[in-house]
Amino acid sequence: xxxxxxxxxxxxxxxxxxxxxxxxxxxxxxxxxxxxxxxxxxxxxxxxxxxxxxxxxxxxxxxxxxxxxxxxxxxxxxxxxxxxxxxxxxxxx
Amino acid sequence: xxxxxxxxxxxxxxxxxxxxxxxxxxxxxxxxxxxxxxxxxxxxxxxxxxxxxxxxxxxxxxxxxxxxxxxxxxxxxxxxxxxxxxxxxxxxxxxxxxxxxxxxxxxxxxxxxxxxxxxxxxxxxxxxxxxxxxxxxxxxxxxxxxxxxxxxx
Numbered sequence: 001x002x003x004x005x006x007x008x009x010x011x012x013x014x015x016x017x018x019x020x021x022x023x024x025x026x027x028x029x030x031x032x033x034x035x036x037x038x039x040x041x042x043x044x045x046x047x048x049x050x051x052x053x054x055x056x057x058x059x060x061x062x063x064x065x066x067x068x069x070x071x072x073x074x075x076x077x078x079x080x081x082x083x084x085x086x087x088x089x090x091x092x093x
Numbered sequence: 094x095x096x097x098x099x100x101x102x103x104x105x106x107x108x109x110x111x112x113x114x115x116x117x118x119x120x121x122x123x124x125x126x127x128x129x130x131x132x133x134x135x136x137x138x139x140x141x142x143x144x145x146x147x148x149x150x151x152x153x154x155x156x157x158x159x160x161x162x163x164x165x166x167x168x169x170x171x172x173x174x175x176x177x178x179x180x181x182x183x184x185x186x187x188x189x190x191x192x193x194x195x196x197x198x199x200x201x202x203x204x205x206x207x208x209x210x211x212x213x214x215x216x217x218x219x220x221x222x223x224x225x226x227x228x229x230x231x232x233x234x235x236x237x238x239x240x241x242x243x244x245x246x
Contacts, residue, residue: 011212018202019137027194029212036194036206036214078123078217085121085219 009060012036031059034074095168097161098242102134103178105142105228105237112177113153114161114241115223116216120172125213126224128242131196132203135235140200142237143230146193146214148186152221155180164242173223173245185225193224200235213244 006013011029015022027036028051037051044050052066053059057073101112114124131144156179161171185191193214196204208214216222226239 006209010209012206012208014196015205015207016199016202017205018199027206034193034214036208036212038195074215078215081217081219081222085217085222089220 007039010039014038028060030062030065031057031073032061032065032068032071032077035062037062094244094246095171096164096242096244097168097171097173098128098164098240099159099161099175100238100240101159101175101177101226102236102238105231105234107229107231108182110153110179110182111144111226111228111237111239112156112159112175113149113179113183113223113225114173114175114243115149115152115183115221116219117172117174118220121218121220121222122172123215123218123246124173124223125215125244125246126241127208127213127244128206128240129194129226130203130205130240131198131226131237132239133198133200133235133237135200137201138233138235140231140233140235142198142200142228142232144196144198144204144237144239145227145229147191147225147227148193148214148216149183149223149225150186150219150221151183152176152223153179153181153183153225171245173243182225183221183223185227198237200233215246218246
């Protein structure tokens with residue numbers, strides 16, 4: 001566990017408040033698509049693939065991004081999208 | 094970097110967004126979402142709803158425009174636009190980058206998501222890019238409230 005009772009590597013948390021009390025779950029963030037994955041309580045079930053690890057940037061990825069096998073950090077994708085937006089604005093006005 | 098908040102509401106729809114926040118065509122900024130909550134003001138009932146926060150690349154249309162509230166009253170007004178209960182969604186992102194977070198919600202409960210610093214959902218500073226709040230699964234159509242908080246960068 002990390003500081004404040006968070007799992008090491010946690011990127012956020014979900015708090016569910018209902019008639020049966022309050023439940024808190026950590027979330028992990030995919031470094032490629034920034035998706036957050038809710039971590040279920042307890043140890044993983046056999047064969048359960050909750051997340052992967054990118055072998056190039058050594059960060060946590062979601063299973064679909066892990067299956068792609070490429071490493072494009074989200075910041076890089078943002079820069080590409082913004083460059084494309086600027087180009088389109090320059091062309092189309 | 095200024096922070097803003099907006100509450101959005103609609104009777105849940107399986108196809109139409111509860112609401113959206115998105116960049117204006119002029120002066121687009123990076124929007125970093127750090128808090129999102131989903132709940133229902135309806136009479137408590139066991140209604141199963143799946144709520145999703147999705148990236149979008151065009152603006153929704155036909156809904157009610159909302160003015161985001163400043164978290165710090167000393168800040169300038171938001172450049173980000175907000176729309177509640179649109180009649181047509183914007184263009185949603187496609188997997189694996191489409192859905193950023195899926196929240197299974199019970200009609201009796203309130204669910205809140207918090208990002209730890211540096212782990213916010215960020216979109217590109219491009220015209221009309223933003224976030225849609227969707228409810229693709231709902232066992233009964235009932236009113237849902239969603240509050241979203243973000244930082245403009």
